[in-house]
Amino acid sequence: MQQFFQALMSGLADGSIYASLALALVLIYKATEVINFAQGEMAMFTTYIAYALLTHPHFGHTLSYWPAFFVTLAIAFVFGVGLQRVVIKPLERASVLTVVMATIALLVILNGLAAWIWSPELKFFPSPFPTSTWVVGGVHISKQDTGTFGVTLACVAVLWLFFRFTKLGLAMRAGAVNPLAARLLGVRTSWLLALGWGFAAVLGAVSGMMSAPTNFLSPSMMQAVLIFAFAGAVLGGLESPVGAVAGGLGLGVLLSMLGTYVHPVTPELRLPVALLVLLVVLLIRPAGIFGRVVVRRV
Amino acid sequence: MRGRWGYAGFAVLVVAVVIAPLLSTNYRTFQLAFVGIYLIALLGLNILTGFTGQISLGHGAFMGIGAYVTTILVVDHGWNDLLTLPLAGIVAGLAGLAFGLPATRFAGPYLALATFAIPLSFIGLLKRFPHFTGGTLGKQLPTAQSQFGIHTNPSVWIYWVSWIVALVMFLLAFLIVRGRFGRALQSVRDSEIAATASGVSTAGVKTLAFGISAFFCGVGGGLFAIAVTYVNPDTFPIDLSILLLVGIVLGGAGSLSGMIFGALFVEFIRITWGPALLDLFSQVHHINTRAPGSSLVVYGVVLLLVLYVAPAGAAGLVRRVLTGKAAVAAWAKQGRAPAEDQV
Numbered sequence: 346m347q348q349f350f351q352a353l354m355s356g357l358a359d360g361s362i363y364a365s366l367a368l369a370l371v372l373i374y375k376a377t378e379v380i381n382f383a384q385g386e387m388a389m390f391t392t393y394i395a396y397a398l399l400t401h402p403h404f405g406h407t408l409s410y411w412p413a414f415f416v417t418l419a420i421a422f423v424f425g426v427g428l429q430r431v432v433i434k435p436l437e438r439a440s441v442l443t444v445v446m447a448t449i450a451l452l453v454i455l456n457g458l459a460a461w462i463w464s465p466e467l468k469f470f471p472s473p474f475p476t477s478t479w480v481v482g483g484v485h486i487s488k489q490d491t492g493t494f495g496v497t498l499a500c501v502a503v504l505w506l507f508f509r510f511t512k513l514g515l516a517m518r519a520g521a522v523n524p525l526a527a528r529l530l531g532v533r534t535s536w537l538l539a540l541g542w543g544f545a546a547v548l549g550a551v552s553g554m555m556s557a558p559t560n561f562l563s564p565s566m567m568q569a570v571l572i573f574a575f576a577g578a579v580l581g582g583l584e585s586p587v588g589a590v591a592g593g594l595g596l597g598v599l600l601s602m603l604g605t606y607v608h609p610v611t612p613e614l615r616l617p618v619a620l621l622v623l624l625v626v627l628l629i630r631p632a633g634i635f636g637r638v639v640v641r642r643v
Numbered sequence: 644m645r646g647r648w649g650y651a652g653f654a655v656l657v658v659a660v661v662i663a664p665l666l667s668t669n670y671r672t673f674q675l676a677f678v679g680i681y682l683i684a685l686l687g688l689n690i691l692t693g694f695t696g697q698i699s700l701g702h703g704a705f706m707g708i709g710a711y712v713t714t715i716l717v718v719d720h721g722w723n724d725l726l727t728l729p730l731a732g733i734v735a736g737l738a739g740l741a742f743g744l745p746a747t748r749f750a751g752p753y754l755a756l757a758t759f760a761i762p763l764s765f766i767g768l769l770k771r772f773p774h775f776t777g778g779t780l781g782k783q784l785p786t787a788q789s790q791f792g793i794h795t796n797p798s799v800w801i802y803w804v805s806w807i808v809a810l811v812m813f814l815l816a817f818l819i820v821r822g823r824f825g826r827a828l829q830s831v832r833d834s835e836i837a838a839t840a841s842g843v844s845t846a847g848v849k850t851l852a853f854g855i856s857a858f859f860c861g862v863g864g865g866l867f868a869i870a871v872t873y874v875n876p877d878t879f880p881i882d883l884s885i886l887l888l889v890g891i892v893l894g895g896a897g898s899l900s901g902m903i904f905g906a907l908f909v910e911f912i913r914i915t916w917g918p919a920l921l922d923l924f925s926q927v928h929h930i931n932t933r934a935p936g937s938s939l940v941v942y943g944v945v946l947l948l949v950l951y952v953a954p955a956g957a958a959g960l961v962r963r964v965l966t967g968k969a970a971v972a973a974w975a976k977q978g979r980a981p982a983e984d985q986v
Contacts, residue, residue, distance in 0.1 A: 443954060
């Protein structure tokens with residue numbers, strides 16, 4: 346039982362990291378039908394920015410963890426909006442495939458830049474949470490896991506409140522559902538897409554900063570996380586933000602349980618298992634668990 | 644390859660292949676052998692991406708499968724290295740079919756994201772079964788020896804083997820894309836709805852294209868293993884898969900001859916062209932142009948510029964010069980599906 350709860354908790358912590366990156370993917374996918382392949386590298390790059398804020402003195406002193414965390418989120422937002430304006434906007438009239446290729450170019454550039462600026466060696470990234478555990482009824486609950494889970498879900502919740510209760514959030518949802526009608530009603534859809542990229546970058550930064558303490562900081566740190574996020578998003582349905590979060594969490598718990606109870610599943614098999622989940626979901630229920638089936642008339 | 648010009652162009656290619664080693668050092672010849680190897684992989688991936696319009700970010704792993712088949716057969720079972728090549732292609736092709744069967748039922752972005760997981764999963768599998776694959780250490784092959792009574796330098800031997808195979812595969816790709824099946828591929832790329840209405844099984848065609856492209860990559864991978872005489876899980880990273888896709892776009896998706904430029908790019912950008920380009924800038928700003936990651940930045944920027952300026956790649960530019968008309972990349976033509984398609 347103790348083993349079960351520990352596996353559950355560490356699965357939820359991993360899963361919340363996948364969930365926030367999955368939500369970032371869904372935000373952009375819903376608005377433009379483009380999978381942003383650079384999402385993981387954007388997260389990685391902003392985590393390096395947090396690292397720079399924490400370790401290098403700026404204006405005479407370094408920042409402590411939480412100020413650096415929020416400054417990074419602000420930088421990530423500007424970074425995301427900027428990338429959309431500079432790189433993606435000129436391709437507005439191009440096909441989906443061209444835009445996807447552009448995000449792949451971004452992936453390559455950001456990966457190279459991070460290695461160039463900060464060197465490709467693994468770096469230690471601090472965690473705001475202690476490594477100790479709480480003991481509740483004989484079960485050891487890691488403060489690190491609980492903190493990761495709490496911070497990530499808090500960010501997701503703030504974003505949900507924004508979309509649900511603000512006028513701008515409503516406009517963004519309208520722009521995603523029917524861009525043409527939204528534009529006719531006076532919504533500036535092009536800028537809303539940039540805003541979407543900004544929010545996606547913020548979510549990515551959260552997932553990057555939360556995964557770096559356990560996975561270490563390196564230019565390739567988010568590649569596997571991106572695939573888990575993809576698998577989670579597909580599991581929940583690429584069209585559904587709730588589904589993306591649930592799918593990410595579910596995948597995290599599934600992988601943690603398999604790792605604990607099924608011995609042939611060693612850490613090397615986590616990715617192949619995620620790929621298998623992805624293929625099986627696509628085969629059985631292509632729209633995901635929470636997705637709406639899109640019918641194409643032939 | 645159209646009509647008389649196409650055959651003339653192929654003849655020029657054959658002549659260039661024969662002359663090139665005579666004008667090159669052994670090291671340069673060895674590099675050119677890799678151009679031939681990448682050409683084989685690009686021709687295959689082009690059938691999937693350029694002609695069928697499906698993006699794959701995982702074909703480096705199919706090269707990896709071919710390379711491991713060749714290595715295991717040569718090292719553990721004592722096969723002649725050249726005889727392993729067809730099998731390397733077939734095993735990779737079957738793996739491609741098995742993967743394509745579920746994955747190609749879905750529209751573009753789903754396939755691309757599923758393929759992104761292949762190279763990373765492949766590395767995980769190689770490490771999980773070390774008694775078969777050699778684990779993280781990989782396996783060492785003997786240096787390729789010239790056969791059939793020919794005595795020559797190993798670099799030159801590898802060059803000839805790769806380019807003869809590459810030319811055969813070039814003709815094979817030409818035969819695949821020009822006939823009835825080729826038109827089915829292009830109809831799927833240009834409009835899936837119109838293709839279905841015309842009686843083309845889109846899922847079947849996409850799966851087959853996936854298998855064929857994996858077959859080409861497997862043959863290329865087998866040659867790659869023979870040439871580098873060493874395979875381990877890091878030989879086929881996700882970067883290679885991305886680089887292959889970049890080679891397709893820069894060469895000109897949907898053009899067979901453009902792949903020759905794509906293959907030159909794949910071989911030379913990382914060690915020769917990228918640093919050379921950066922050196923131009925380093926004279927102005929004092930930056931370390933040999934730092935890790937610098938060549939990645941260069942080729943990412945090149946890719947982005949090509950997408951903006953010449954979406955049809957090198958082949959499109961050549962056509963523009965010859966005909967005076969701008970060519971649009973075959974796969975970029977397909978616009979966003981109109982809203983009426985969705986009910």
